[in-house]
Amino acid sequence: MKSRQAYRDPTAVAEKIHVPTYEEILERIRSRYPRRAKTLYDREVAALQRTHDIVISKTDFVKQLAALLDFLHPFYWRLIEIEFDRDRIHKAVKCISRGRKLASKLFEKYRFLLMAAENKRELVNTGREARGRILSLFKKCRRELDYLRDLVVFIQRLPAIDATLPTVIVAGAPSSGKSTLVGNATRAKPKVAVYPFTTTTIHIGHYTMPNGKIQVIDTPGLLDRPVDEMNEIERRAVAALKELNGIILFLVNVSPNAYMSVERQFDLLSNVRRIARGKPIYVALNKVDNPDPESLEEARKKAQVLLGEGVIEAVYETVAADKEKVSRLMESLAEELTSKAQRPG
Ligand SMILES: Nc1nc2c(ncn2[C@@H]2O[C@H](COP(=O)(O)OP(=O)(O)OP(=O)(O)O)[C@@H](O)[C@H]2O)c(=O)[nH]1
Ligand SMILES: [Mg+2]
Numbered sequence: 001m002k003s004r005q006a007y008r009d010p011t012a013v014a015e016k017i018h019v020p021t022y023e024e025i026l027e028r029i030r031s032r033y034p035r036r037a038k039t040l041y042d043r044e045v046a047a048l049q050r051t052h053d054i055v056i057s058k059t060d061f062v063k064q065l066a067a068l069l070d071f072l073h074p075f076y077w078r079l080i081e082i083e084f085d086r087d088r089i090h091k092a093v094k095c096i097s098r099g100r101k102l103a104s105k106l107f108e109k110y111r112f113l114l115m116a117a118e119n120k121r122e123l124v125n126t127g128r129e130a131r132g133r134i135l136s137l138f139k140k141c142r143r144e145l146d147y148l149r150d151l152v153v154f155i156q157r158l159p160a161i162d163a164t165l166p167t168v169i170v171a172g173a174p175s176s177g178k179s180t181l182v183g184n185a186t187r188a189k190p191k192v193a194v195y196p197f198t199t200t201t202i203h204i205g206h207y208t209m210p211n212g213k214i215q216v217i218d219t220p221g222l223l224d225r226p227v228d229e230m231n232e233i234e235r236r237a238v239a240a241l242k243e244l245n246g247i248i249l250f251l252v253n254v255s256p257n258a259y260m261s262v263e264r265q266f267d268l269l270s271n272v273r274r275i276a277r278g279k280p281i282y283v284a285l286n287k288v289d290n291p292d293p294e295s296l297e298e299a300r301k302k303a304q305v306l307l308g309e310g311v312i313e314a315v316y317e318t319v320a321a322d323k324e325k326v327s328r329l330m331e332s333l334a335e336e337l338t339s340k341a342q343r344p345g
Helices: 002-008 010-015 022-031 040-058 061-070 074-083 086-116 120-139 142-156 178-185 232-243 262-276 293-308 323-342
Strands: 167-172 203-209 212-218 247-253 281-286 314-318
Touching: 010 061, 010 142, 022 040, 022 120, 040 086, 040 120, 061 086, 061 142, 074 086, 074 142, 074 232, 086 120, 086 142, 120 142, 167 178, 167 232, 167 262, 167 323, 178 203, 178 212, 178 247, 178 323, 203 323, 212 323, 232 262, 247 262, 247 323, 262 281, 262 293, 281 293, 281 323, 293 314, 314 323
Parallel strands: 167 212, 167 247, 247 281, 281 314
Antiparallel strands: 203 212
């Protein structure tokens, strides 16, 4: 049950995970060092017990984190892998899990050795050795703890997608009007600006229909180039296009100052098709309130060809800046999503 929840909203799960630094663990142990005890033996046993208990409780997060990572949606993994190394994450989790196991073994072993100590000196040395060995297990994982802490903070800030909701992924070239459209279709307020590359990460809004909600995803602008040449920002758009289930709304900017020519925008559309692997694609020619007549004509022709080939599902003309027009477009897409959901297969 817990894991299912993690699958649906890892950001909320990550919110409850605290990854300590090695120094934090050490500090905690020092502050709890038993000063008073009836005998030296009692003191050493208590110190060992506390060291053990503190390292175990401070690293308890690793269980929740491992479960979270196990059930993480591929979309999140793809976003994580833009900034983190998956192998290194797993190695870090292992380092800490292994430390926990060995700490418990050492605890058992040294409890016995303390009992067997023959004099005060042996007692003190054995206790010191035991605590040193337990701590060194985690000192070895110091960098791994830091790595996992950065990861958890990163997951906390990821967009909270709901993989069960019908989804429209809005994609296109820089400045094609994606954020304007998402802002007018939903209550989300993605940043809109005249300059390209305004959106640098994924934003999510919700469009409300009488019978439910649609998740509308704003993505960063894409350039027409192979995925392995894309920068981090573009790869976030790729994560959504590849891994989220839904339909794609591809905006083509037909205004005079479009960032890319119509031809390049359609090349980009072919690239998006390859990335999105069979997801239905809807094209909207945007900014028809201020068109470059030649661009508009060219885009219409190209879109009709793709429609005829069955490569795209429909072509719309819209004005992302006009709330009413956006509502009409969203209604059409909502119908498409509903009929797609009902269609067998
Ligand atoms: N005339 C007109 N301008 C629009 C329309 N839609 C967006 N714009 C303008 O186009 C510019 C870019 O809009 P954004 O919504 O930021 O474009 P974007 O595709 O999200 O851009 P990136 O995030 O940089 O990829 C802004 O100045 C908008 O006001 C439209 O339908 N008509
Ligand atoms: Mg944007």
